[in-house]
Amino acid sequence: MKLNGAQILVQSLKNEGVDLIFGYPGGAVLHIYDALDAQDDIKHILVRHEQGATHAADGYARTSGKTGVVLVTSGPGITNAVTGIATAHMDSIPMVVISGQVPSALIGNDAFQEVDAVGITRSCVKHNFLIKDINQISSTIKKAFHIASTGRPGPVLIDIPKDITIEQIDEPAYADAINMRSYQPVVDAEPEKITKAAELILSAKQPIIYAGGGCVIGNADQELREFTRELGFPITLTLMGLGAYPAKDELFIGMLGMHGTYEANMSMHDSDCVIAVGARFDDRITANISKFCPTAKIIHIDIDPSSIGKNVAVDVPLVGEVKSVLQDLIQALKGKKTADISAWWSQINEWRSIDSLAYQTKEGVIKPQTVIETLYEVTKGEAIVTSDVGQHQMWAAQYYHFNEPRRWINSGGLGTMGFGLPAAMGAKLADPDRDVACVTGEGSIQMMLQELSTMLQYNTPVKIINLNNGYLGMVRQWQEFFYEKRYAMSYMEALPDFVKLAESYGHIGIKVEKEADLKPALIEAFKLKDRTVFLDIITDPNENVFPMIPSGAGHNEMLLAGRDDMASTNDEGLNLV
Amino acid sequence: MRHIISVMLENEAGALSRVAGLFSARGYNIESLTVAATNDETLSRMTIVSVGDDGIIEQIVKQLDKLIDVVKVTDLTATEHVERELLLVKIDVNPNTQADIDRQIDRFSGKIIDVSEDTYLVEVAGQSKKINEFLDSLDVSKILEVSRTGVTGVCQKREG
Structure with missing residues (x-):
């Protein structure tokens, strides 16, 4: 049977098991949309902006573990999608983005809605393709899904000129498997390195497990639990790793890094053996790299060889899938006795007793931390929480105690404001029976508001928790600390009435101004199972995120709320972001 | 130190720009770069001369290897060449x-x-x-x- 390129493309997506696409039509992809319309297996979500499509596909991928799929047109369609592609790339999220391109004969002619999509996205994708021949469509789709979802996952772009989607050929066979000589991700770490790591672990007196997003993406949470409990070692998680190990567990000593707990950062600083599991020593984690872990031997488990030694010198590199490497390590450690670390635990518990996440409540003001704690209580810690970027993101990470992986969905690497709402829509589509909350702020939410319309059309009920303090809070906090309270352009004077705004989009809006109303409002919102509810919560405009490692400082130089209300930095710190 | 890095890569459109883009995006230095097809017409060989300390050269090799089109990377300087x-x-x-x-x-x-x-x-x-x-x-x-x-x-x- 003869099929056109668009039909082959859609058939190939079906062969990959795709049942959901986030997209936006336009001239260059009209043949593809026509082919989509002629079938029922793949559902299409019409977003209101292409960035929304990529974030929604990203939220869907993070929640389900499947590859998110996006379809956009040429020119502005793909340029609008770039921020979402870069967001997925930084956090290693499997995604396939299909972009239309002007007809082959017009490429390079500055045609209407033409951009060099492959060139523009090159540095923010795992790989990209420009299809030049109808015979390449099915094999390119096969390769794209293989590359996006294996090894260190990431986004893959396929740019397809319009003429190729209307040409016809006999229906091609779809390959079952693929083998690329130039792409062979490692699975197992070298056995001798496992032995070496095990020796180091057994002799450690002040060990710490530092686990990251790789444990979530690599589905290694069960192995991480077994490994940690078997050893009885303290464990800290990065922002991206939250949920990979239960927050309520005694061995968990809190998040690590700039706004991590005092005990986690102090333990890293004083450790003699850091076991990094699916984490990449990002600058928000290491703080000042020259002051990082001065006395520790470092074991680093990572799927990506280029992560090893990139920021920090490593003593034992273990390159492989985190799940498989942890299994091998558990095996190698079975029945062996670790050193006595009771003195280390006493020290950690002493740091813990400082209670670095304690905060002062104030009469007549809603503290943002209280909002998150109440959200946790009302949802019994069972919701999927997406967030935008800023102070609210840190408070959500600190006060919503994630006990399971794939429940905390946020843009950790790129730090993309606007991510939270479309990601929540994607999460709800991936797990329709679970409550989804989008913790956001009045700054971030305005970057992707239009997706409220999509959420009505496809009935994806989400609870929006808007921590409204009138300020771009994280910017304001830095300006307070490091720019002598010169609040340059961080205050928004003319905010919309979010209640009316939600209502105009067909949703429910609730404004909360008193703490006494907070819990009842949250309970009411979550009772409305099939409605999106926008909770506009007016919070303390002066609250800062603590504890904090100011730029340029080390892990042992944290500032604590109540004690160090004013942070300072030095010239070196000011030059860091 | 000066290193000569030899890269075998798929002879695909855009492969050169992926390598050039990698060097500029990560701030690595290129002293010279040559590229041409090999006896196997599906493969190109690229020879890059770069200067950097051992850590940087190690990262360059790893980052090149990470490119999907790259089949093999050899730091020639580390071998008889x-x-x-x-x-x-x-x-x-x-x-x-x-x-x-x-x-x-x-x-x-x-x-x-x-x-x-x-x-x-x-x-x-x-x-x-x-x-x-x-x-x-x-x-x-x-x-x-x-x-x-x-x-x-x-x-x-x-x-x-």
Whole structure:
């Protein structure tokens, strides 16, 4: 049977098991949309902006573990999608983005809605393709899904000129498997390195497990639990790793890094053996790299060889899938006795007793931390929480105690404001029976508001928790600390009435101004199972995120709320972001 | 330290820009870069000369290896290898300088490939160091035009 390129493309997506696409039509992809319309297996979500499509596909991928799929047109369609592609790339999220391109004969002619999509996205994708021949469509789709979802996952772009989607050929066979000589991700770490790591672990007196997003993406949470409990070692998680190990567990000593707990950062600083599991020593984690872990031997488990030694010198590199490497390590450690670390635990518990996440409540003001704690209580810690970027993101990470992986969905690497709402829509589509909350702020939410319309059309009920303090809070906090309270352009004077705004989009809006109303409002919102509810919560405009490692400082130089209300930095710190 | 990195990559459109883009995006330095097809027409060989400390070179090798189109990366500097570069240089020649220039060309095993009334076009092949020395041996004011290919290289062992 003869099929056109668009039909082959859609058939190939079906062969990959795709049942959901986030997209936006336009001239260059009209043949593809026509082919989509002629079938029922793949559902299409019409977003209101292409960035929304990529974030929604990203939220869907993070929640389900499947590859998110996006379809956009040429020119502005793909340029609008770039921020979402870069967001997925930084956090290693499997995604396939299909972009239309002007007809082959017009490429390079500055045609209407033409951009060099492959060139523009090159540095923010795992790989990209420009299809030049109808015979390449099915094999390119096969390769794209293989590359996006294996090894260190990431986004893959396929740019397809319009003429190729209307040409016809006999229906091609779809390959079952693929083998690329130039792409062979490692699975197992070298056995001798496992032995070496095990020796180091057994002799450690002040060990710490530092686990990251790789444990979530690599589905290694069960192995991480077994490994940690078997050893009885303290464990800290990065922002991206939250949920990979239960927050309520005694061995968990809190998040690590700039706004991590005092005990986690102090333990890293004083450790003699850091076991990094699916984490990449990002600058928000290491703080000042020259002051990082001065006395520790470092074991680093990572799927990506280029992560090893990139920021920090490593003593034992273990390159492989985190799940498989942890299994091998558990095996190698079975029945062996670790050193006595009771003195280390006493020290950690002493740091813990400082209670670095304690905060002062104030009469007549809603503290943002209280909002998150109440959200946790009302949802019994069972919701999927997406967030935008800023102070609210840190408070959500600190006060919503994630006990399971794939429940905390946020843009950790790129730090993309606007991510939270479309990601929540994607999460709800991936797990329709679970409550989804989008913790956001009045700054971030305005970057992707239009997706409220999509959420009505496809009935994806989400609870929006808007921590409204009138300020771009994280910017304001830095300006307070490091720019002598010169609040340059961080205050928004003319905010919309979010209640009316939600209502105009067909949703429910609730404004909360008193703490006494907070819990009842949250309970009411979550009772409305099939409605999106926008909770506009007016919070303390002066609250800062603590504890904090100011730029340029080390892990042992944290500032604590109540004690160090004013942070300072030095010239070196000011030059860091 | 100067390193010569040899990269075997799929002979696909855009492969060169992926490598060039990687170097600029990550702030690595490229002293020279040459690329051409090999005896296997599906593969290209790229030879890159870069300067950096061991940590940077290690990252360059790993980041290159991470590119999906890259089949194999070898730091030739770490192995027994041969490197060659080709120079084409146009030199102003007159009866007073000719003898000296002829002597230098001979000393560096160069070859005069074209002669006009008052110019030589000379080719010299060899290690970059030799080419630098040849150019240094000439009177700067007599060098009219220089074109260098950049370094290419291979590992000496049978299995490179």
